[in-house]
Amino acid sequence: MTNKKDLSAKERIKKPRNEMLLHDAKERIKHFEEVPLGYTWEAARDEAIRCIQCKKPLCIEGCPVTIDIPAFIKLVEEGNVNGAAGKIREANFLPAACGRVCPQDKQCEAVCVVGKKGNPVAIGNLERFVADFERSENLNRMPKIPKKTGKKIGVIGSGPAGLTAAYELCMKGHEVIVFEAFHRGGGVMVYGIPRFRLPLDIIDEDLKLLEEMGVKFYYNMIIGKILTIDDLLENEGFNAVYIATGAGLPKMLGISGENLNGVYSANEYLTRIYLMHANHFPEYTTPLFQGKKMAVIGAGNTAMDVLRTGKRLGAEVTCYYRRSREEAPARTEELEHAEQEFINFKFLSNPVEFIGDTNNFVKGIRCAVMELSEPDESGRRKPIPTGEEFIDECDTIVFSLGCNVNPIIVDATPELHVNKWGIVMVDNKTFHTSKKGVFAGGDAITGGSTVILAMGQAKNAAKYIHDYVTGSFNYELEVPTDPNTPGIEWSGRFAKGKR
Numbered sequence: 484m485t486n487k488k489d490l491s492a493k494e495r496i497k498k499p500r501n502e503m504l505l506h507d508a509k510e511r512i513k514h515f516e517e518v519p520l521g522y523t524w525e526a527a528r529d530e531a532i533r534c535i536q537c538k539k540p541l542c543i544e545g546c547p548v549t550i551d552i553p554a555f556i557k558l559v560e561e562g563n564v565n566g567a568a569g570k571i572r573e574a575n576f577l578p579a580a581c582g583r584v585c586p587q588d589k590q591c592e593a594v595c596v597v598g599k600k601g602n603p604v605a606i607g608n609l610e611r612f613v614a615d616f617e618r619s620e621n622l623n624r625m626p627k628i629p630k631k632t633g634k635k636i637g638v639i640g641s642g643p644a645g646l647t648a649a650y651e652l653c654m655k656g657h658e659v660i661v662f663e664a665f666h667r668g669g670g671v672m673v674y675g676i677p678r679f680r681l682p683l684d685i686i687d688e689d690l691k692l693l694e695e696m697g698v699k700f701y702y703n704m705i706i707g708k709i710l711t712i713d714d715l716l717e718n719e720g721f722n723a724v725y726i727a728t729g730a731g732l733p734k735m736l737g738i739s740g741e742n743l744n745g746v747y748s749a750n751e752y753l754t755r756i757y758l759m760h761a762n763h764f765p766e767y768t769t770p771l772f773q774g775k776k777m778a779v780i781g782a783g784n785t786a787m788d789v790l791r792t793g794k795r796l797g798a799e800v801t802c803y804y805r806r807s808r809e810e811a812p813a814r815t816e817e818l819e820h821a822e823q824e825f826i827n828f829k830f831l832s833n834p835v836e837f838i839g840d841t842n843n844f845v846k847g848i849r850c851a852v853m854e855l856s857e858p859d860e861s862g863r864r865k866p867i868p869t870g871e872e873f874i875d876e877c878d879t880i881v882f883s884l885g886c887n888v889n890p891i892i893v894d895a896t897p898e899l900h901v902n903k904w905g906i907v908m909v910d911n912k913t914f915h916t917s918k919k920g921v922f923a924g925g926d927a928i929t930g931g932s933t934v935i936l937a938m939g940q941a942k943n944a945a946k947y948i949h950d951y952v953t954g955s956f957n958y959e960l961e962v963p964t965d966p967n968t969p970g971i972e973w974s975g976r977f978a979k980g981k982r
C-alpha cells in the first residue's frame with residue numbers, strides 16, 4: 484500500500500481513482516442485492532491518499548450538509564475510521580444512505596480540485612465505506628442528548644427531511660414526534676429508491692437510532708385527515724410544526740388509455756413493490772400486475788429504477804423517451820447500469836396512445852417517431868414528430884414523468900401559501916411558511932429533488948424552529964404570494980441540481 488508520506492501533492496493528484504467493483508450484470512438481474520460491492524480497507528485508504536487536503540476545500544461548499552470532508556478523509560488515511568465516522572456524524576445523520584444515493588458528481592465531487600485534471604476524489608464512496616464500517620463494527624452512534632427544553636415539535640413525514648429535522652431538534656433538547664402516513668418510516672428512501680441501490684437495513688438502523696434518542700413515531704397518521712395542523716398547534720400542545728411531506732403526487736401523461744389495467748405511475752409501481760411487497764403476493768396482500776413485456780415512459784433516474792426493478796421481476800423491459808440518449812435526464816452512471824442490465828432503449832419515441840384489449844387490460848403502446856429540431860435560444864433541441872408511428876406489444880406500462888406535491892395538508896390548512904404547482908411557499912431564510920409556527924422543507928418546498936438537498940434544508944430549518952420555540956425568532960418574513968414563484972432551490976454555491 485502507498486504511504487502518504489512517500490507522495491507529493493502532484494503524485495497524489497496523478498493517482499487513478501479507485502472505483503468500486505460491481506456485481507456482474509448477468510447475475511445481478513436475478514436478485515435485489517446491492518449492485519456496487521463497496522471499498523475494501525486497502526481501496527479506501529488508497530483513495531483517501533488522493534485528497535490533497537486543500538486549504539480552502541471547495542468540496543465542503545458543494546455539500547448541502549457541509550461535512551468536513553478533508554478532515555474525515557484524513558482520518559481514513561490514518562486508519563482511524565471510528566474518528567472519521569464521528570467527524571461525518573457531526574454534520575450528516577444519514578451517511579450510509581448519502582454515500583450511496585447522493586448525486587456526488589453534481590455536488591461535493593463536482594468541485595473537488597483533483598477533478599480539474601482527472602477524476603475527483605471519490606468522496607461518496609469513502610463516506611459509504613466509513614458508514615458501513617461503523618455499522619459492521621457496531622461502533623457507538625448514540626450522541627449525547629441535551630437536557631429537555633419542555634418544547635414539543637411535530638414533524639410531518641419521515642423521509643430524509645423529516646428524519647433530519649427530528650434528529651437536529653432532538654439534539655437541541657426538544658421533544659419530537661414524527662407523524663407518518665404510511666406504516667413505516669423512511670419516505671422515498673424506502674418506497675422509491677430500490678433495494679439494489681439502497682438496502683433497507685441501512686434506513687432501519689437510522690430509524691432505530693432516532694427512537695433510542697427519544698424521538699417518537701406515530702405511523703398510519705395522515706395529517707390533514709386524521710388530525711390537522713391546527714389540532715396539533717391548538718389542541719395537542721405542539722409549539723411548532725415542520726411539514727416534510729415530500730412530493731408524491733405523480734404527473735400524468737394525459738393520453739388515451741392511461742386508465743387501463745396494467746398501467747401504473749412509477750410511484751405506484753415502486754411503492755407496491757418496495758413498501759407493500761406486492762411481488763410476494765399472495766404472501767403479502769397487495770397485488771401487482773407484472774407483465775412479461777413492460778414499457779417504461781421517461782428516461783430520468785426514477786425511470787431507471789423502474790426499468791431495473793421490472794427486469795429483476797423477470798420482464799422484458801423497454802424504455803421509451805421522446806428525446807435522444809444525450810438529453811436523458813438520468814445520471815450517466817444509472818443509465819449505464821440499466822444498459823448493462825440488458826434493458827432496451829427506444830429513444831426519439833413519444834407515446835401517443837396506450838392500447839387496451841376487450842377486458843380493458845393494456846396490450847400495446849403507440850408511439851410517434853420524433854426528431855430533434857435545431858437548438859433554440861436556450862440551446863435546447865426540441866423533439867418534433869416526423870409523422871411516422873409504430874406500435875409495440877406490451878402488457879404492463881409504467882410512466883415516470885415526475886411528481887407534484889400532494890395537496891392533502893394544503894387543502895386542510897388554507898392559510899398555507901402554495902404556488903400554482905402546489906409547492907408550499909416558505910420564507911427563503913427561515914423556512915417559515917405563511918402560517919404562524921409552521922415551517923416546511925424537502926420536496927414539499929422544491930418539488931422532486933434529492934435526499935441531500937432535503938436534508939440540508941431540514942438542518943437549516945431546525946435552527947430557526949429552535950429560535951421560534953425558544954422565543955428568539957426575530958426575523959422579517961417574506962413568504963411569496965405570487966403563484967408563479969418557483970419552489971425554493973438550494974442556495975449553496977454549487978449544488979443547484981435537481982435529480
Ligand code: FAD
Nearest residue numbers: 640642643644664670671675706728729925926932933934
Ligand atoms: P419524502 O422522502 O417523499 O418523504 C415524505 C414522507 O411524508 C413520506 O414518508 C410520506 O408518506 C409522508 N407524508 C406525506 N404526506 C403526509 C401526510 N399528510 N401526513 C403524514 N405523512 C405524510 N434522491 C437522491 O438524492 N438520490 C437518488 O438516487 C434518488 N432516487 C430516487 C428514486 C426514486 C424512484 C424517487 C421517487 C426519488 C428519488 N430521489 C433520489 C429523490 C429523493 O428520494 C427525494 O428528493 C427525497 O426523498 C425527498 O425527501 P422528503 O423528506 O422531502 O420527502
Ligand code: SF4
Nearest residue numbers: 546581585590591607
Ligand atoms: Fe458529498 Fe453527499 Fe456526502 Fe455531502 S453528503 S459529502 S454531497 S456524498
Ligand code: SF4
Nearest residue numbers: 534535537542595596
Ligand atoms: Fe480533498 Fe478534493 Fe476536498 Fe480538496 S476539494 S480537500 S482534494 S476532497
